[in-house]
Amino acid sequence: MAQNSTDMAQILPILQNLMANLLSPDNNTRSNAEKTLNLEWSIAQPNSLLLGLAYTMNESPDPSSRGFAAVLLRRVSLKENFGVAEIADAPEGTVWSRVTADTRTQVKSMLLSSLERESDNGARNKVCDTISEVANVEDAWPELLQALFVSSTSGLPALRESAFRIFTGCPQLLVDQNPQSVKDAFIVAFQDSSNNVRLAALKAAVQFLMIAEGTSRSKLDSMIPQMLSVLEPLLINKDEQGLVDSLSALTELAEIYPKAFRPVLPNLLEFGAQVSSNEQMEDSTRQIALEILVTLAEAAPGMCRKQAQFCDKLVHIALSMMANLEDDQDWYIVETLEEEENDDTSVFGEQVMDRLACSLGGKQLLPVAFQLIPTMLSSQEWQKRHAALMAVSAIGEGCFKLMKGELENVLNLVCPYFRDPHPRVRHAACNTIGQLSTDFSPTIQEKYHSIVLQNLIPAMDDEQFPRVQAHAAAAMVNFSEEARKKIIEPYLDTLFERLMNLLTSNKRYVQEQAITTIATVADSAQDLFRKHYSAIVPQLLSVLENASGKEYRLLRGKAIECVTFIALAVGYDVFKADSVKLIELLVRTQSQVVDDDDPQISYLLAAWARLCKVMGQDFLPYLPTVMPPLLKSASLQPDFAVLDADEDASLKYSAEDGWEFATISGQQIGIRTSVLEEKCTAVEMLICYARELGAGFEPYSKQVLELVLPLLKFYFHEGVKFASTAAISPILESMKSSVVLESANTNNPNLSSTPGTKSYEFVNAWTNICNTLLKAIVNEIDDVSFISQLYSSFADCVEVVGDHCLNDEQLKKFSEAVNLILSKSLEQIDSRIKQYNSGEVDEEEARVIGEDEIAESEAMDSVAKAIRLVLKTNTSSFMAYFDQLIPNLVMFANPELGKHDCYALQWFLCVFDDFVELTGPSSWTYSQYFLPAMVQALNLNNKPDERQAAAFGVGICAQYGGAVYAPAVGQAIPSIAAIINDPESLSEENIYATENAVSALVKILIYNQSSLPNFDEVMSLWFSGLPVLYDEDEAGTCYNYLYQILLNNETLLKLLQSYNQQYINHVIPAKYNDKVNPTNLQYLSTIPNGLGLLHLVNVLVDVLVQGVLEADLATKLASSLQSVLQSCSDEAKAALWQSIDNEKQQSLQLLGYA
Structure with missing residues (x-):
C-alpha cells in the first residue's frame, strides 16, 4: 500500500535528523543513530524507511543529502541481514526482500526519476550505483532498460555517462540484447565528445565482455580497437586520472580474456611503454600502464613472447623504475624496520621483473636482462647498481632452469658488490644473495658455500651501517635454512662470533635479526652447536627475564624462538638443566x-x-x-x-x-x-x-x-x-x-560399543572423520593440491584404524570419489594432449603445462596410496567396488597416452603392482587388464619411470602371484635382461629401473625356482646386475639373497665361475676398465674366478659404503667380505683391495669394516 503524503510529512523530519546524526563526528551520536536506524527503522518500519530515503533522494534541496540518501538506500536495502546481527529472532534476508511489492515499485520509480532530474554529479553517481545494485537483485525492471537506452542517446553528456555507469554496475542488463546493437551503441559512445562518457562506456564494455559468453563475446571482440581509442585523447589532454581508470578497467579484462587483445597488442605495447616510461607522469599512471602489459604476459605468455620487442621494452622500463630511488637520509637512521615505507616505483619495477621472469621464462628474459645488468653494475650512479642487483634477485625463481647452469657466473657477478662504496648497494648485495640462497637451494649451499660465505659473513662487520649488518644476517638465514651441518661446520665458529657481536648493537632491529639468525644456524648445525650453548643461552634467558616493556615484545619473541631452536639442536641432555627455568619464563610470558x-x-x-x-x-x-x-x-x-x-x-x-x-x-x-x-x-x-x-x-x-x-x-x-x-x-x-x-x-570384549569408553569414542571419531574426508574429496575435486592432501590424510587414517575399517556405504562413497578423480584426470590428460597437438605450445608454455601435470601426478599418487590401504585393510569387501573402477583404470594404460610424456601408464602399473601384492593369486582374474601393459612397458627404452614400475610389477607377480603367474614371469626375463644390459642402465634417470629389474630377478629366483629351466643363467644375470645401491627396499631383498649364497660355498663357487665364464677370453667387464689398475686387472683375469671375485668384492664394498642396509645385514655382509678376502692368496687379496678406490677404503675403515 502506498505511503500517503501525511505519513511522509511526519516521517521526513525524523528521518532527515537521523541522517544528520549518522554523519556526526561524535562517536556516541553516530553510534546511537546506527542503533535507531537498525531497531526503529530497518526492522520496525522498513517500508517507511525505504520510501523516506527515496523521497529525500529526489526532493531534498541539498545535493549532499540527496547523495547520502541514495547511498543509505543502497546499504539498507541490499545488505544481507542489515542491522540484525545481534538481535534475537530478527528477520532474515535483505530489507529489500522484506518490504512490500508496492514499496519496491515506488522506490524503483523514484530512482528513475532521480536519474533523470539530478543535476549534481556526485549525487547522480550515487543514484546510478544504487540503481545498478537494485537491478542486480530484481528479476524484471523493463522501465530501467528503456530509460537507459533513452539516456544513452540523450543530448546531455551527464545522462549519457550515467547510462553507461549503470551498465558497468549491472552488465547483465545487456545480456539478452542483440549483440550487434550493443556493439554499435558502444562504438558510438567511444567516439563521444565527452571524456566522461567515453570512459564510462569503456568501463561498461569491459564489464559486459567479462560476463558475455559464446557468440555474443566473439561478436564483440572486434570493438577492442575502438575501446583503446579512448586512451589517446586522455593522454593528449593529460587526464591522468582518466588514464588510470581506463587502463585499470582494461587490465581487468586482460586478466580473464587476454586473447582478445591479440590484434591490438602492438599498439597497446607502444602506448603502455610510452606512458610507463614518461617520468613526468604520476607514479600511479606509469604503473597501471605497465601493469596491463604484465597482466597480459601472465595471462597469455605465449602471445606476448611472440610479440616483437615485448620483453625488451618491459625489462628496460622495469629496470629504469627500479633505479628511481632517492638517497633518503631516513633510510640510515630508522630505528625499527617496520617504519620504512617502500619506494613505490622501485618496488613496483622489482615486482614486474619477478612476474615477467615467471611468465615469459628465462629463455626470453635472461638475454635481455643480462644485456643490461652488467652495464648498470658498472654505472657511477649507485641507484643503477642497486637496481641491477635487485633485478638478479627478482628473476631467479622464474629463470631457475637457465640461471642454475650459470650460477657460478652470477655469484661472481654479484659478490664484488659486498664491497661497494655505497651502503645501499651493499644492502642490495645481501638481499640478492639471500634470495638466490632460497631460489637455488641446495645447489648454492653444496657447491658455492665458499664464495657466498666468504663475502656474506664479513658484511656483518659493517658497523657504520647497521641496516647492512642486519640484512647480511637475514641473508644468512636464507642460506642456513637449506645448509647441511657439514656445510656449516667450517664457518660455524666465525659466524657465531659475528652474530654474538651483533647482539651488542645499539639498534634493536639488529639484535632481533642476530637472534633469528643464531636460531637458524643452530637448527642447521644441530649437535655441532653444543660448544656454543653456554655462550648464548644464558643471554637469551636474561632477555626473557629482564627485557620488559611493549617495545621489547618482538625481541622477546625472537629470543623464545632462538632458545627453543637451540634446545632442539643440542638435545635434551644438554638443555635439560635450563628447561625448568625456560618453562617458568614462558609460562610467565604467556600469562602477561x-x-x-x-x-x-x-x-x-x-x-x-x-x-x-x-x-x-x-x-x-x-x-x-x-x-x-x-x-x-x-x-x-x-x-x-x-x-x-x-x-x-x-x-x-x-x-x-x-x-x-x-x-x-x-x-x-x-x-x-x-x-x-x-x-x-x-x-x-x-x-x-x-x-x-x-x-x-x-x-x-x-x-x-x-x-x-x-x-x-x-x-x-x-x-x-x-x-x-x-x-x-x-x-x-x-x-x-x-x-x-x-x-x-580390561577384559571387556565389547568396548567399542560401550558408551563412555575410549574404544567407543574412537569408533565414533573415525566414522565422523571418514564421512567428512570423503565429502571434502568430492567437493574439492578441482583443487589438485588439496585433493592430494585429502587423499593422503584419508589413507593415513585408514592405516591407523586398520582391518575392516570401512563399511559398505563408506566403501561405496570411496569408490565413487576415486572414479570421480579418475574421470577428472583423464579429462585433464586429454586436454593437455590437445594443447600439444595444436602446435601452438611454445617452450615456456610446455614448462607450465608440465608443472600442472606434476601437481596432478602427485595428487594421483595420493589416490593410489588410498586405494592400496583400503585394499590392504578391507581386501574381500572392497573387491566388488574395485570392479567399478576398472573401466576408468584401464584408460590410463591407453597406448595413445603413452605417446606423450604422461604419468598415466606408470601410475596405472603402480596401482596394479599393489593390487597383485595385496590380493595374491586371486589377482590373476584381473591380469587381462594389466599384465600385457606391464610386459610391454619393460621395453619402453625412453620411459624409465614406466620401466621401473613394470620391472617392480614382474617381481611382485613372482613373489605374490603364485604358480599361475610363473609362465608370464618367465617370458619377461629377456626384457628384464635388456634393461640390465642397456649401456645406459646406470645413468641417473635409468638407475631405479635397472635396480628394480635386478630385484625382480632375485624374486623370480626365490619364488619361481621350480619353474625356471635356466635357473643358473638367471642367477648369473642377477649377479652381474649388482650392486643395488639406491632403492633401499629392493636392496634388502637382493643382499639377503646374496648373503645366503655366501653361506653356501658350492653355490658361491658356481656363481663366480659363471661370471668368469662370460669373460673367458679375458674380455674385461667394461665397468672395471676405468676403475681398476690395469696390472691388477690383468692379474685377476688370469686366476681362477678372479673377475667374479673382483665383482663380488666391489658389490659388497659399494653397498656397505652406501649405507642402505639395516645394520644387522650390513655386519653379516662385512664379515663375509672379510672371509672372502682371507680365502684368497696374499697377491690376490692385495689386488682386490687395490681395486677399491681410496675414498671407499677410508669409508670402510671408518665404519669398522676393514
Missing part, C-alpha cells in the same frame, strides 16, 4: 600477554611445540598450560569488512594491522590476514603435540577434532585447510594409542 596483536603469541605457540619435541613424554605435565591459548588461537575467526567501492578502506582498516582488500561485485571485501597466520600456526602445532605425545594427547583429541574437521572448508586461508587435514591422522593415532592401553587394562 593481553593484546591480541602481541607478536609473542605466535612465537610462544611454536616454542612450546619445539619443547615438546625435545622433551617427549616429559612435556606432558605442561600440556594443560599450553593447550588453552593454543586452542584459542586455533579457534580464531577472520575479521571481515565490507565497504562500498568509493569508501577509503585505509581510514579504518590499515595494512599494518593485516587488512587486505579485494573488489568483488562492486564492493570492497576486506579480511584481516594476520589473524589467519596465527590460526594456521596453532593448527600446525596441534599436529606436533598429537605426534609427539601419542596417548598423552588423547584427553584433547575429541575437542581438537571438533575444531579441525570444519576447517577442511576454511576457504580464507589455504594453509589452515592443509594443516587441519594433516592433523587428522595424528589425532586419530593418539586416540588409538589410548584405546590400546584401555584394552590392555
